[in-house]
Amino acid sequence: MQYLDTVLVVIVLLGALAFLYRLFRRKKKSGGCGCGTEQCPTRKP
Amino acid sequence: MNTDRQLSVALIGNPNTGKTSLFNMLTGLQQQVGNYAGVTVEKKTGTWTLPNGERVDLIDLPGTYNLNAVSLDERVAVDVLAGHSADAAPPDLVIVVVDVENLRRNLYLASQASELGVPMVIALNCWDVAERKGLQIDSKLLEQRLGVPVVPTVARTRRGTGALAEAVTRALETRPILVRPRWPEAVMESLEYLRDELITQRGEALREGELQRLLFDKRSAVAERLKTTAPEREPILRRAREKLHMGGYQPDAAESLLRYRFLNPLLNDILERQAAMKKRSTSESIDQLLLHRVWGLLVFVGMMYVVFQSVYTWAGPLMDLIEGGVGKLGDFAGGFLTATPMLQSLVVDGVIGGVGAFLVFLPQILVLFFFIALLEETGYMARAAFLMDKLFSWSGLNGKSFVPLLSSFACAIPGILATRTISDPKARCITILIAPLMSCSARLPVYLLMIGAFIEPQYGAAIAGLTLFAMHFIGVLLAGPLAWLLHRSLPPYVTSQPFVMELPHYRVPQLSRIGHRLYKCGSEFIIRAGTVICAMTIVIWALLYFPRPPELAEAVEATAAETSPALSPAQLEHRVNAAYLEQSFMGRFGRTVQPIFAPAGYDWKITIGVLASFPAREIIISTLGITYALGGEIDEGSDDLRTTLSKAKWESGPRAGEAVFNLPVALSIMVFFALCMQCGATVAVIAKELHWGWAAGSFFGLTALAWVAAVLTYQIGMWLA
Numbered sequence: 001m002q003y004l005d006t007v008l009v010v011i012v013l014l015g016a017l018a019f020l021y022r023l024f025r026r027k028k029k030s031g032g033c034g035c036g037t038e039q040c041p042t043r044k045p
Numbered sequence: 046m047n048t049d050r051q052l053s054v055a056l057i058g059n060p061n062t063g064k065t066s067l068f069n070m071l072t073g074l075q076q077q078v079g080n081y082a083g084v085t086v087e088k089k090t091g092t093w094t095l096p097n098g099e100r101v102d103l104i105d106l107p108g109t110y111n112l113n114a115v116s117l118d119e120r121v122a123v124d125v126l127a128g129h130s131a132d133a134a135p136p137d138l139v140i141v142v143v144d145v146e147n148l149r150r151n152l153y154l155a156s157q158a159s160e161l162g163v164p165m166v167i168a169l170n171c172w173d174v175a176e177r178k179g180l181q182i183d184s185k186l187l188e189q190r191l192g193v194p195v196v197p198t199v200a201r202t203r204r205g206t207g208a209l210a211e212a213v214t215r216a217l218e219t220r221p222i223l224v225r226p227r228w229p230e231a232v233m234e235s236l237e238y239l240r241d242e243l244i245t246q247r248g249e250a251l252r253e254g255e256l257q258r259l260l261f262d263k264r265s266a267v268a269e270r271l272k273t274t275a276p277e278r279e280p281i282l283r284r285a286r287e288k289l290h291m292g293g294y295q296p297d298a299a300e301s302l303l304r305y306r307f308l309n310p311l312l313n314d315i316l317e318r319q320a321a322m323k324k325r326s327t328s329e330s331i332d333q334l335l336l337h338r339v340w341g342l343l344v345f346v347g348m349m350y351v352v353f354q355s356v357y358t359w360a361g362p363l364m365d366l367i368e369g370g371v372g373k374l375g376d377f378a379g380g381f382l383t384a385t386p387m388l389q390s391l392v393v394d395g396v397i398g399g400v401g402a403f404l405v406f407l408p409q410i411l412v413l414f415f416f417i418a419l420l421e422e423t424g425y426m427a428r429a430a431f432l433m434d435k436l437f438s439w440s441g442l443n444g445k446s447f448v449p450l451l452s453s454f455a456c457a458i459p460g461i462l463a464t465r466t467i468s469d470p471k472a473r474c475i476t477i478l479i480a481p482l483m484s485c486s487a488r489l490p491v492y493l494l495m496i497g498a499f500i501e502p503q504y505g506a507a508i509a510g511l512t513l514f515a516m517h518f519i520g521v522l523l524a525g526p527l528a529w530l531l532h533r534s535l536p537p538y539v540t541s542q543p544f545v546m547e548l549p550h551y552r553v554p555q556l557s558r559i560g561h562r563l564y565k566c567g568s569e570f571i572i573r574a575g576t577v578i579c580a581m582t583i584v585i586w587a588l589l590y591f592p593r594p595p596e597l598a599e600a601v602e603a604t605a606a607e608t609s610p611a612l613s614p615a616q617l618e619h620r621v622n623a624a625y626l627e628q629s630f631m632g633r634f635g636r637t638v639q640p641i642f643a644p645a646g647y648d649w650k651i652t653i654g655v656l657a658s659f660p661a662r663e664i665i666i667s668t669l670g671i672t673y674a675l676g677g678e679i680d681e682g683s684d685d686l687r688t689t690l691s692k693a694k695w696e697s698g699p700r701a702g703e704a705v706f707n708l709p710v711a712l713s714i715m716v717f718f719a720l721c722m723q724c725g726a727t728v729a730v731i732a733k734e735l736h737w738g739w740a741a742g743s744f745f746g747l748t749a750l751a752w753v754a755a756v757l758t759y760q761i762g763m764w765l766a
């Protein structure tokens with residue numbers, strides 16, 4: 001059981017890291033902050 | 046005509062005439078529409094199916110008043126029209142979107158565009174307004190005089206789009222061209238001279254319309270595209286303009302003089318009836334009040350006060366609902382995963398605790414954005430920008446800076462992109478550099494957390510709203526002096542422009558549009574929580590959870606048994622958890638770096654929250670959520686982060702036992718987040734739009750500024766308390 005626990009956690013962690021890595025590689029410039037990314041649907045007060 | 050290629054149709058027109066609204070109606074896409082000039086700054090393409098089943102590429106372009114094209118966004122429009130855009134073929138037809146209320150000025154652009162030889166259809170947009178105001182414009186008569194189809198449309202409600210589609214289908218066959226002025230002798234001679242020098246002798250490929258641009262515009266984008274080098278072409282252009290001068294025309298004013306002289310007789314009797322109708326309109330009297338130096342500002346402050354405090358009064362029940370849901374989910378998932386304790390901690394403390402803490406703020410954000418959308422759609426926001434322009438004129442900010450700065454309140458990235466409307470490079474640079482000081486929506490959850498924990502419970506919704514407003518204003522206050530400094534220290538470029546923003550018409554907001562914007566904003570927030578925030582949360586959980594040597598628990602238990610044997614099992618567990626947290630990777634790092642933030646009153650947990658948020662600000666919420674969950678301080682699922690924070694105590698050091706978060710600390714955190722450049726995406730965009738040197742400079746500059754301001758806030762706060 002402990003073994004399974006470790007394996008699952010490692011998988012989730014690697015998944016998260018891979019996701020972030022891909023995101024960073026794909027679009028270094030956007031990613032946006034909050035309610036708006038580069039094709040920001042909402043702007044400003 | 047080449048039949049393999051899909052035909053393309055471009056939408057051009059003055060700013061804020063409804064081009065994008067029409068584009069959205071015709072293509073079914075949802076591009077940004079807003080009631081102020083300069084919303085669209087890039088070219089957008091979509092597919093439009095004509096009534097005969099043919100599909101054409103429809104291109105939406107930034108608004109422009111003329112084809113002189115000094116700013117980057119206008120340049121996009123002009124390049125597409127002249128067929129010089131790298132990724133778009135020259136359009137087979139243009140639809141000139143004309144605001145019926147400003148017919149004469151709008152048709153000036155149409156007249157310039159017709160010189161490029163592109164077939165044209167005119168859409169008389171905002172026809173509903175014309176009807177309501179009783180403007181009687183005879184579109185059939187106009188059509189006869191101009192020589193191109195003229196179709197009344199209402200881009201908001203789709204009225205007239207059928208007729209427009211038919212007119213376009215026919216025009217693609219018949220290729221009608223707008224009537225052109227007959228130029229006087231002097232102009233003809235100058236053009237002839239240019240034609241001879243540039244086309245005949247130097248083999249340049251130039252259309253008639255482009256020759257005119259070379260002649261009439263002082264600085265023309267067309268000139269930069271010539272093969273002929275600057276030293277060679279400048280004397281030719283100067284000579285051509287001299288000829289014009291000798292013929293009795295001031296070169297800079299010749300075009301507008303001649304074009305209006307040509308257009309006026311075509312329009313005068315049509316517009317006369319309109320002029321008779323125009324008394325002093327209600328909108329002008331409202332503007333007298335709203336744009337007043339004193340009253341206008343008072344109204345603005347009052348309005349903002351109502352908006353910000355409603356964030357606290359309206360969103361409560363929904364927040365409780367989400368909080369309850371997140372707690373239940375945590376309990377449920379926790380029970381399910383008891384066999385795998387590590388995974389249980391990851392899911393419950395990490396993902397659910399971290400992302401849940403962030404999701405709670407959705408209702409408040411939606412309330413704020415609802416009001417903002419409402420004010421923007423009515424046309425009030427552009428007036429607020431106008432007021433700010435009066436307030437900030439001393440700082441050397443360009444009048445055109447205000448729309449980009451206003452956009453930066455949602456997010457600095459579209460704000461920075463919107464600076465493309467500024468033609469003076471120096472003013473554009475300054476605007477880009479101060480844009481990150483405008484409080485973007487990613488900072489909102491941080492304010493909401495701190496205000497919700499430390500201000501609202503003690504001082505009530507009114508003061509909470511006021512604090513939230515103040516946080517949005519602090520960046521604006523610092524932006525003025527900063528812009529002034531930059532203005533002083535950067536070399537001048539050309540003379541700065543006067544304020545050119547045209548005040549939009551007041552419009553009744555469309556609920557469906559506002560609904561759509563809220564939906565988009567909300568779904569974006571949730572998607573972001575589910576992807577980036579979630580992934581970063583998992584990584585941060587790991588850094589706060591590992592390493593986990595079993596000896597540590599034994600050691601803590603052993604010491605506890607010796608020193609304080611009366612501890613309950615729950616208290617013991619809490620001690621063990623706290624010990625693990627402190628020696629985790631992130632815990633060690635935080636305690637090493639904490640002295641840097643000690644003057645601002647932060648303990649090591651806040652310090653790691655601040656450091657973890659450099660890629661994206663909202664991460665501080667998840668980080669605090671996980672830190673306190675792992676430390677075992679969020680005891681029940683029902684206990685939310687805000688309450689937990691207010692109970693946190695210093696564990697060691699000179700202040701052991703005192704509350705970590707007091708009012709000065711909470712304010713200091715908010716001030717730090719208000720000013721600091723904690724957004725990787727913004728840094729990257731600045732590097733792309735200006736230069737990486739500027740990006741690095743603004744990153745370090747703003748971070749230092751934020752630190753100083755945070756320390757000052759804390760120290761002054763403690764001294765007052």
Ligand SMILES: Nc1nc2c(ncn2[C@@H]2O[C@H](COP(=O)(O)OP(=O)(O)OP(=O)(O)O)[C@@H](O)[C@H]2O)c(=O)[nH]1
Pocket residue numbers: 058059060061062063064065066067077078079080081082083084085086106107108109170171172173174198199200201202422552
């Ligand atoms: N009453 C009325 N309002 C309209 C009509 N068409 C557009 N609007 C409104 O006019 C405003 C401007 O619309 P946009 O489509 O953003 O204008 P645009 O020409 O794309 O503006 P830029 O991109 O800034 O050049 C919005 O508030 C629209 O809701 C119309 O036919 N009638």
Ligand SMILES: [Mg+2]
Pocket residue numbers: 064065066077078084085106107108
């Ligand atoms: Mg637009």
